[in-house]
Amino acid sequence: MFASRALKAGVAALLLSLPLLAHADAAQETAAKELAATLNLDNMLPDLAQRTTASALPLLQEYFLKNKIKLSDAQQKKAQAGLKGYGDGIHKLATDYFGSAAVKTQFEQTVVKNFSAQFSADELKQINAFYKSAPGQKMLKLQPQIVNGIAGETLKTAEKSLLPKMQSAAETYGKTIAKK
Template sequence: MKKLVLSAVAVLAFAAGAPVHAQNAATPETAAAVKELMETMNMRAVMRASMQQMTQQLPQMLRQMGEAGINANPKLDAEQKRKELARMEEQMPKVLASMNAVFNDPKLAEEMEQETMAIYARNYTADEMKQVTAFYRTPVGAKMLSTMPKVMQESMAAGQKVMMPRIAKLAQDAGLAK
């Protein structure tokens, strides 16, 4: 189960964010443009909503990963698979409580916002961010912002659907799935 949790954390980290790069100090103009863009995007609320969605999807995702890994293991007979599935279910509340504590950490949204702001500052000029901010203030931009959590949730679900069998196979091949 510990290996399952580590696999789940790796999947969530992959799904939730970009790789960390060395931080370059943004100019005051760029920092102001990023801040304005983040406020227009209501980024803090979006991040909280995303974390909440991940927390809600976590039980199903962990079960799918665990079941896929256990059921794909040719070394287990039907009775062993049944026992492993039961053991997984027995441990699930404790695992979920630990993972929920991570997702519900009040500092998480702030830290994620800071990292995201640095990413925007590295990849866009102040002028580009001002243009994006102007777009998000249009009706189509506002719609895009309001539908983005749903689009992201559906995209993540699609990604999980495609990736879970592959991850389960990798875990099995690596001997991580019992």
């Protein structure tokens, strides 16, 4: 249930963040497609398939909870033995979906619409020129490392001050539940 809500919430947030009714002229469309190619945005679809596949186990758990199914030890062993096949099946569903011509076409249109809503054709050409330059290529290559470093340091700092507060809140809430 949580995974389904999280997936739905993520999709809703993504859809709400998209500019509505953006329209690209031919120059913007061409520049947006070129920038998307430079940024390797086509790699997003296989990544989305992989991320979607991660929902396989939570969806199965949601099914059991929703239908109030309690597995016996034998059924749990059987489920464990079949998990790889189940996961592979879900992965194939996701890969087939995100690899379909219709989704690829929709993705390309979404990329063009979103870039064109934010940038003129000239700006898109300038951005693309930067990303094709040596510093731009370096930025593309190092961006995940940089973002992960920033996130890691920020979380490390949060762990010192936020984690104790979260633990205290969990303890307080846990005590209210335990009183019943």
